[in-house]
Amino acid sequence: MGAATRKPMVEVEGVGKRYTLGNIGAGSLRAVFENWFTRKPTPGGTGKNRDFWSLRDVSFIVQPGEVVGLVGRNGAGKSTLLKVLSRITEPTTGRIRLRGRVASLLEVGTGFHPDLTGQENIFLNGAILGMKRWEIAAKFREIVEFAEVGQFLDTPVKRYSSGMFVRLAFAVAAHLEPEILLIDEVLAVGDAAFQKKCLGKMDEVAHQHGRTVFFVSHNLGAVRALCSTALLLEGGRLTLQSSPAKVIAKYLSSAIPNHGDAGGHLEWTGETPGPGNDELRLRSITLRNESGDVVSSFDAGQPVDVEICYDVAKRLRNTRTYILVHTSEGENAFGATDHLHQPEVLEPGCYRTTFTIPGGLLNRRGYILSAGCDIPGERTLVPNAEYLRFIVCGSGNQSCLYPESWPGTVCPRVPCKVGRISGDA
Amino acid sequence: MSQPASPAGAGKPAQEYEIVIQRSRGWMRVDWRELWEYRDLLAILVRRDFLAKYKQTILGPLWFVLQPLLTALVMSIAFHKVAGVSTGGLPSLLFNLCALLPWAYFSQNVATGAATFTANSHLFGKVYFPRLIVPSATVLSNLFAFTLQLCVFFVFFAWFKARGAAIHLSSASLLALPMILLTGIFSLGVSLLIAASTARYRDLSHLTPVLLQLWMFVSPVFYRMEQLTGSNQWAWLAWVNPMAPIVEGYRVALLGETAGAHLPAMLAVSAAISIVTLAAGVATFNRAARTVVDTV
Numbered sequence: 001m002g003a004a005t006r007k008p009m010v011e012v013e014g015v016g017k018r019y020t021l022g023n024i025g026a027g028s029l030r031a032v033f034e035n036w037f038t039r040k041p042t043p044g045g046t047g048k049n050r051d052f053w054s055l056r057d058v059s060f061i062v063q064p065g066e067v068v069g070l071v072g073r074n075g076a077g078k079s080t081l082l083k084v085l086s087r088i089t090e091p092t093t094g095r096i097r098l099r100g101r102v103a104s105l106l107e108v109g110t111g112f113h114p115d116l117t118g119q120e121n122i123f124l125n126g127a128i129l130g131m132k133r134w135e136i137a138a139k140f141r142e143i144v145e146f147a148e149v150g151q152f153l154d155t156p157v158k159r160y161s162s163g164m165f166v167r168l169a170f171a172v173a174a175h176l177e178p179e180i181l182l183i184d185e186v187l188a189v190g191d192a193a194f195q196k197k198c199l200g201k202m203d204e205v206a207h208q209h210g211r212t213v214f215f216v217s218h219n220l221g222a223v224r225a226l227c228s229t230a231l232l233l234e235g236g237r238l239t240l241q242s243s244p245a246k247v248i249a250k251y252l253s254s255a256i257p258n259h260g261d262a263g264g265h266l267e268w269t270g271e272t273p274g275p276g277n278d279e280l281r282l283r284s285i286t287l288r289n290e291s292g293d294v295v296s297s298f299d300a301g302q303p304v305d306v307e308i309c310y311d312v313a314k315r316l317r318n319t320r321t322y323i324l325v326h327t328s329e330g331e332n333a334f335g336a337t338d339h340l341h342q343p344e345v346l347e348p349g350c351y352r353t354t355f356t357i358p359g360g361l362l363n364r365r366g367y368i369l370s371a372g373c374d375i376p377g378e379r380t381l382v383p384n385a386e387y388l389r390f391i392v393c394g395s396g397n398q399s400c401l402y403p404e405s406w407p408g409t410v411c412p413r414v415p416c417k418v419g420r421i422s423g424d425a
Numbered sequence: 426m427s428q429p430a431s432p433a434g435a436g437k438p439a440q441e442y443e444i445v446i447q448r449s450r451g452w453m454r455v456d457w458r459e460l461w462e463y464r465d466l467l468a469i470l471v472r473r474d475f476l477a478k479y480k481q482t483i484l485g486p487l488w489f490v491l492q493p494l495l496t497a498l499v500m501s502i503a504f505h506k507v508a509g510v511s512t513g514g515l516p517s518l519l520f521n522l523c524a525l526l527p528w529a530y531f532s533q534n535v536a537t538g539a540a541t542f543t544a545n546s547h548l549f550g551k552v553y554f555p556r557l558i559v560p561s562a563t564v565l566s567n568l569f570a571f572t573l574q575l576c577v578f579f580v581f582f583a584w585f586k587a588r589g590a591a592i593h594l595s596s597a598s599l600l601a602l603p604m605i606l607l608t609g610i611f612s613l614g615v616s617l618l619i620a621a622s623t624a625r626y627r628d629l630s631h632l633t634p635v636l637l638q639l640w641m642f643v644s645p646v647f648y649r650m651e652q653l654t655g656s657n658q659w660a661w662l663a664w665v666n667p668m669a670p671i672v673e674g675y676r677v678a679l680l681g682e683t684a685g686a687h688l689p690a691m692l693a694v695s696a697a698i699s700i701v702t703l704a705a706g707v708a709t710f711n712r713a714a715r716t717v718v719d720t721v
Contacts, residue, residue: 087553
């Protein structure tokens, strides 16, 4: 479809989006009156409204059949770009041309009504996403099969388990047939098997049906696996459009604050509050070797201590701190949490969690450490983000005799024995 | 397994379908074709509003009828039995019901429509469709309820008629149809205007119910139009308030009340105001809708 006329599917020219921070355009009548009366005496009063450009001068072109990954830190403008592309809000400057129907999936289950049955919601949600009634009817059985909710079609969705709800919602969305599909983080939901099914469906949509997919995710592995190109957004500007591998590499190298050889230690002091919220805030993250030195390069045979210090300002229940270790290419190697070691209640104070990554586990390569804090199943306290990079070198756990690189995100010491069974050849 | 069915925009090759997104200027830019494309959503939303309202209540759709009936009963006692306001010889329950039903239709449209942006901010923040669909669906689904209520009105009508009340239907009863249309148009216009202003000034959401209540008392819902037009002090109210002649129009149509001399002229003014209100409402609503998710 559309192969003959090779016009780009999406053309974005100089798009910018401005938000006004603070006193948003006088949100109440009272503010309007106040503005009337205070305008003249205090000309500085308008200075309260600060403009903030969430997107600035973004231009790119996407061809039919491309799967585009949007990569960037929180607040880099990814969601705003998706919102502008999906026409939820208007850009302040610039122009976008979309050559095809657009469907956006910025959240699963948008518009689901809890009191309506599964069947009624399939039609409602489909229509909200832009499907015609006959299109939904034609795909109804497929949707039900994909969602695996057949026997609950006549049950109000408020009685669904959250897993069923998400499956049904994604199933409807997956059977949309727009030429351009915009997806935001939906894969963060559902169990592993269902996530795999979703990724498969996205792949099929793009590769077999030749549609264009925009995909925002913090799951860099999924971006690598699914996307044909990627866009890197930094501070609202598009800084790189290239292959996913290059974009991810640049993202990871720039995502981590640069602090030269002092690597291995990151501390937030009074002036720049650490990541977190009013309840819990990070104070420092430190990497130490076996002798307790703060370093950023380690021997493969030696353990790595990761110390995370954080201030708890309010009494918290059931929190956990976690780390994730990624390769420098962005693949997740493993993660660890202190959940089983945390006291049930954290009284206000300063706390330290130390993770010891055992020696003989890591591969000889560069790693990136990300961390976060949350209350499982409830809310995020410190969003997961990359903080430190470190290198593992030395003799290695598998290939000590040769300085070759060994495949794998990790390279655990695996006990093995070699023995002569008999003398006969 | 999942065969790609005929491509989405069936009749249209994908490449001809072009959407341009940029900051829009001007007021009167309504994409009628797009609205038509979304007619299925309109139908489904109407159904949803209707179904969801009374799911899980024991009496179910009976509430559509019971609510205005009980109000009419209370008002009959308060206004006509206790306060002794004249109904011009009509049975007071019918007199009230006949005006209360269209008034309830109007005020519910306005109350629900006015909250369009605030009540749907979550939906609007996540998916695009022409926002006009939502308040339009409200007006249509309330129309269903209104029709249902009118049926019950006719049951009471027949009962009072059989007991010899001076009420009758005639060819003038057809006047009810343009009255319904006018009520729909005007209420949609008002709700769009309020919705657009509420998006900017939240305070208005608290003011709307009060405004509606006040509006009801200056409209001849529980009293006769004559009581407005007959007084020098308040006659102008009947001219500037489009709902006054509309409400009176229903009584003329459905109860056979004699129309006042000025009623046709008043209705013409009312219709003109309604259409202007709707046009202004659509324009301001669309303008607000473009960036409302940034602020709500």
